[in-house]
Amino acid sequence: LGRTGAMLRSPGDPGDDERFVFVASLDNARNLSNLLKAIHFRDQVTFFASANGIRMTAEAAKSVQGNAFIQASIFQEFRIEEDSVIFLINLTVLLDCLTIFSASSLPGVTTALRMCYRGYGYPLTLFLEESGVITVCKIQTQEPEETLDFDFCSTNVVNKIILQSESLRETFAELDMSSDVLQITMSPEKPYFRLSTFGDAGSTHCDYPKDSDMIEAFHCNQTQCNKYKISLLKPSTKALALSSKVSLRTDNRGFLSLQYMIRNEDGQICFVEYYCCPDEEMEGLDS
Amino acid sequence: MKFRAKVVDVACLNHFTRIVNTISKLTKSCILRLTSDKLFFILSDKVASGGVAMWCQLFQGNFFDEFQIEGVSAEYNEIYLELTPENFSRSLKTSQNAKAVKIKLTMKHCPCITIAVELPSLSSHTRIVTHDIPVTIIPRKLWNDFEEPSVPDFDVSIYLPVLKTMKSVVERMKNLSNHIVIEANQNGEMNLKIDTELVSVTTHFKELGNPPWVEDGTQSDSFQRRDPTNMAKARVDIKRLLQFLAGQQVNPSKAICNIVNKKVIHFVLLHEDVSLQYFIPALV
Numbered sequence: 001l002g003r004t005g006a007m008l009r010s011p012g013d014p015g016d017d018e019r020f021v022f023v024a025s026l027d028n029a030r031n032l033s034n035l036l037k038a039i040h041f042r043d044q045v046t047f048f049a050s051a052n053g054i055r056m057t058a059e060a061a062k063s064v065q066g067n068a069f070i071q072a073s074i075f076q077e078f079r080i081e082e083d084s085v086i087f088l089i090n091l092t093v094l095l096d097c098l099t100i101f102s103a104s105s106l107p108g109v110t111t112a113l114r115m116c117y118r119g120y121g122y123p124l125t126l127f128l129e130e131s132g133v134i135t136v137c138k139i140q141t142q143e144p145e146e147t148l149d150f151d152f153c154s155t156n157v158v159n160k161i162i163l164q165s166e167s168l169r170e171t172f173a174e175l176d177m178s179s180d181v182l183q184i185t186m187s188p189e190k191p192y193f194r195l196s197t198f199g200d201a202g203s204t205h206c207d208y209p210k211d212s213d214m215i216e217a218f219h220c221n222q223t224q225c226n227k228y229k230i231s232l233l234k235p236s237t238k239a240l241a242l243s244s245k246v247s248l249r250t251d252n253r254g255f256l257s258l259q260y261m262i263r264n265e266d267g268q269i270c271f272v273e274y275y276c277c278p279d280e281e282m283e284g285l286d287s
Numbered sequence: 288m289k290f291r292a293k294v295v296d297v298a299c300l301n302h303f304t305r306i307v308n309t310i311s312k313l314t315k316s317c318i319l320r321l322t323s324d325k326l327f328f329i330l331s332d333k334v335a336s337g338g339v340a341m342w343c344q345l346f347q348g349n350f351f352d353e354f355q356i357e358g359v360s361a362e363y364n365e366i367y368l369e370l371t372p373e374n375f376s377r378s379l380k381t382s383q384n385a386k387a388v389k390i391k392l393t394m395k396h397c398p399c400i401t402i403a404v405e406l407p408s409l410s411s412h413t414r415i416v417t418h419d420i421p422v423t424i425i426p427r428k429l430w431n432d433f434e435e436p437s438v439p440d441f442d443v444s445i446y447l448p449v450l451k452t453m454k455s456v457v458e459r460m461k462n463l464s465n466h467i468v469i470e471a472n473q474n475g476e477m478n479l480k481i482d483t484e485l486v487s488v489t490t491h492f493k494e495l496g497n498p499p500w501v502e503d504g505t506q507s508d509s510f511q512r513r514d515p516t517n518m519a520k521a522r523v524d525i526k527r528l529l530q531f532l533a534g535q536q537v538n539p540s541k542a543i544c545n546i547v548n549k550k551v552i553h554f555v556l557l558h559e560d561v562s563l564q565y566f567i568p569a570l571v
Contacts, residue, residue, distance in 0.1 A: 093486050096459045100488070103455035123486075133452060135490040 022049055022085045022117040025077035029113035029128060031264040032070060033098040036091060038242055038260070038272045039066035041235035045091040046147050047124070049117075050084045057147050058091065063277045064232040065148050066239070074268050077114075085117060087141035089124060097137040101130040110265075117141075150275040156251040159186040159220040161193055165243040165260070167214035171195055171206050172237050175230065181279050182230045186250060187223035197230070216245065226254040227279045236260075239272040254278040288366055288424070290321055290392035293353040300388055303350045304379040305536040306343070306561060311372040312534030313341055313565070318425065318433050319400075321356055321366045324348065328372070329433050338568035339527055340436055345561040359427050366392065367425035367433065370400065378402045378418035386413070397421050436566060439553055441545035442519035444500055445471040447554070448492040450542065453479070454532040456490045461525045463488065466570060469528070469552055470520035471544060473497050473513055481525070498543050519546040521569035528552075531565050539563075 026032055039045065039058045046057040053071035072078040101111050114127040123138040175182065176199035183196040193208040193215070210218050236258055240246060243260035250256055258274040294300045310317060310328045320327035330341035347354045358364035382388050382404045389403040399419040408414040425433075447453065456479060460467055464481035471477040477492040531554060539556040546552055554565040 090485060093463060096462045097486070097488060100456055100459045100490070101452065103451075103458055131452070132494075133448065133490060133492055135456065135488060137486060137488045139486045140484065 019118055020079075020116045021081040021119045022115070023077060023079045024049075024054070024075045024115045026074070026113045027076055028110040028265055029098050030102075030110065031074060031266065031268070031270075032113065033095055034242060034264065035068045035070060035262060035270055035272065036095060036098070038239035038262070039068045039235070040091055040095060040238070041066065043090050043092050044088055044142075044145075046086065046144055047089050047141075048084065048086045048144075049080055051080055053078070056091070059148055060235075061229075061232060062148065063229070064235075065150065065275045066235065067273045069271045069273070071270070074264070074270065082119075085119075086144045087117075087120075087124075088144050089139060089141050093139055094124075097126050097128070097135075097139065100128055100135050100137070101133070148275075150255055150257075150277075152249075152251055152255055152257050152275060156253075157249045157257075158222050158252055159224055160217065160247060160249045161186060161215060161220070162217040162245060162247040163208070163212075164214045164216065165240055165246050167208070167212075168246055169237075169240055172240055176201065176204055177230065177234075179230055181227040182233055183225060183227045184248070184250070184256065185223070185225045186220050186248070188220045189223065192218070192220070217247075224250050224254065226250060226256065228256060228276050229279050232276055233274075236274045239274065243272070288359060288392065289355065289357040290366055290390075291353070291355050292347070292351045292390045294350055294388045294390075295352045295386070297385075299350045300379075300382055300385065302537070302559075304376070304382065306345065307372060307376045307379055309534050309536045309563070310341075310343060311376040312536075313530060314339075314372065316369065316371055317341070319368045319370055319422075320433065321368075322358075323354075323356055323364055331433055331436070337524060337527065338566075340566040341564065342435055343561070343563040349560050363427060363430075365430075367430055368392075368398075368400065369423040369425055370420055374418075374420045375400070375402075378404070378420065381406070381416050392422075393419070395419050398424050436564070439545065439547050439551055439566075441553065442513070442548045443471050443473055443546045444498050445473075445475065445477055445544050445546075446496045446498060447542040447544050448477065448495055450532060450535055450538075453492075454529070454535075457525065457529050457532055460488060461529050465525055466522050467525040467528060468520055468522045469544070469546065470518040471495075471546055472518045473515040476516075476518075477544070478518070498541075519548040521546055521549055521552050521567075523552055523567045523569060527567050531567070537561075 036056060042058040042060060048055045056068045059065045111128050111130045116125045123140050126137040128135045176197040178199035179197035185191060185194040191207045192210040195206045197204050208215060239260040242262045244263055245261040247259045256276045260272045262270050262272060264270060314330045318329040320329060324347060326345050326347055328343040358366050385404045386407055387405045391401045393399050393401045400422050402418045404416045406414045460481045463486055464483050468480040475495045475497055477495055479490045481488050537558050539558045541557040543555040549569050551569060552567045556563045
């Protein structure tokens with residue numbers, strides 16, 4: 001079981017483990033906490049676990065949703081006794097607990113984590129260990145709320161671009177925040193891929209040529225021009241900061257899907273996905 | 288009343304500066320007591336500080352090359368001053384490369400501690416930066432208010448864990464709760480606990496060791512016959528605890544925590560010949 005198994009057997013009878021419906025262990029808690037920071041724009045998030053792994057979801061204004069996926073194979077131990085486990089939990093509190101030792105960590109030193117859940121109504125229990133010191137956290141869980149279904153499926157994807165996050169980071173960092181919206185133009189013809197803002201100082205346009213080094217894949221079938229509230233997309237910059245690649249997809253309704261490929265400290269790949277509805281006032285050219 | 292002192296050694300100066308920095312992080316205002324052989328930084332304004340008390344003492348001989356004092360009288364050859372340690376700390380900031388620092392009790396528009404920092408200069412003239420820190424002279428009749436607190440009848444005495452780890456944990460806990468429980472036993476175990484409606488967090492430190500106090504009647508009767516696994520605890524304001532931990536600039540050679548069950552937490556930090564004691568009262 002490795003380090004997490006040895007250090008963090010839950011106190012009590014050996015039989016205690018049988019009473020947990022969900023147990024997951026990580027040698028390095030940052031492989032979870034760093035990813036969760038990428039969707040930390042709300043306190044309340046939905047925690048969903050199945051045999052595939054964990055998905056945590058944050059939503060705002062019924063218009064934007066961020067999802068962090070950590071597949072079961074990332075964990076050193078992953079056991080779930082039910083088909084699925086789902087609850088609402090405070091992500092701010094969860095992150096404070098996951099990073100309880102982080103202010104004092106020396107480089108190379110990691111916090112080991114074991115998460116346990118006994119089932120409906122029970123708290124999520126975390127065992128964290130660093131340098132022989134153990135912290136136990138019990139975080140209240142709440143009745144899950146329905147999460148939005150953006151009904152975004154690949155068959156309805158009209159335009160798709162995959163690019164290196166590096167180039168998008170600069171653009172997003174310089175976004176004119178006095179603009180209400182970010183306009184995204186994707187087209188098989190010029191300007192191919194354009195990001196525009198309309199702020200107090202005027203409009204700015206950032207164009208990416210179709211054959212740019214930064215673009216890994218360019219599949220645009222129709223010219224689409226959609227506006228999204230900048231305030232809703234701003235939190236996604238955290239995911240952009242962590243990622244090496246990002247894919248932008250729009251469907252026939254102008255809904256936007258942003259998928260971020262993130263490598264954790266052990267080089268394993270995880271995904272964060274954002275969905276966003278277009279700003280209602282503006283109709284896309286082809287919506 | 289007269290007081291003048293001079294520091295020439297860079298290492299002594301830096302060490303003294305770090306001590307003053309620590310004091311400035313622990314309290315806005317304190318008493319500086321000067322005797323012929325020691326300096327004391329004292330805080331005992333219980334009401335204003337929420338019951339917290341502090342006592343820091345150092346031997347002047349370990350820091351100063353010159354140290355002359357004429358106290359209030361021949362019999363009481365001491366001076367008590369009230370000052371803002373932040374002012375003291377700020378004026379020492381410029382002294383890192385100083386050739387010498389002179390400290391004097393002066394009378395400007397009010398009584399002051401004057402700090403003259405002699406800085407190296409390319410020309411043959413020395414460059415001196417002077418700071419005047421206003422102080423209040425404490426009259427002799429009030430000196431009894433500032434007596435050294437006695438070591439309390441503690442139930443448990445234990446060495447603290449690595450302060451950096453403790454500080455990290457308490458910093459995070461401060462986001463989650465206003466109060467924290469510190470508990471420890473004579474078996475080298477200490478727990479830090481917070482418990483709110485939303486979350487409970489307990490950090491377990493083990494194998495910390497317990498200082499070997501010589502039985503001299505200062506321990507409570509129960510101390511010697513105590514079951515070593517029995518915890519003594521106190522619930523305190525988490526901000527006060529974090530203030531104490533965050534202020535530490537010098538890695539102590541000994542760091543001890545004494546607990547009087549449900550009454551007070553008493554920290555003792557020793558570094559070379561400087562001792563710092565800090566008392567945090569338990570919340571009811």
